Amino acid sequence: MKKEKHIPLRKCLACGEMKPKAELFRIYVAQDGGVELDRSFKSGGRGAYICRNKDCIARAAKAKRIERVVGACDADFYGKLSAEAEDEG
Ligand SMILES: [Zn+2]
Incomplete structure (x- = not known):
């Protein structure tokens, strides 16, 4: 028996592919204006999604996509994301 479950898809800001949230990182702008990784997927504020791959x-x-999409990003935030990401793409 197969029951289809609707999985909400989000768009990666780098490759533009639609993927389930589990395959993406959510990034958002915190109250102090800095960009943070939203592990809970529940933080408020302006957010965007990116694939969990390097x-x-x-x-x-x-392409400075994060800056362009959410309006802020520290250079080392990309390194932080990369450290969290999986190697295989
Ligand atoms: Zn992607």
Whole structure:
């Protein structure tokens, strides 16, 4: 028996693919204006999603996608994301 469950998809800001949230990092702008990784997926504020792979993070870093999408990003935030990401893409 197969029951189809609706899985909400979110768009990666680097590759533009639609993926389930479990395959993405959510980033958001905290109250102090800094960009944070939202592990709970529940933090308020302006947010965006990016794949949990180093390719997408490197791509986003190169094109400054996070800055463009959420309006803020420290250079070392990309490194932080990359450290959390999986190697295989
Ligand atoms: Zn992606």
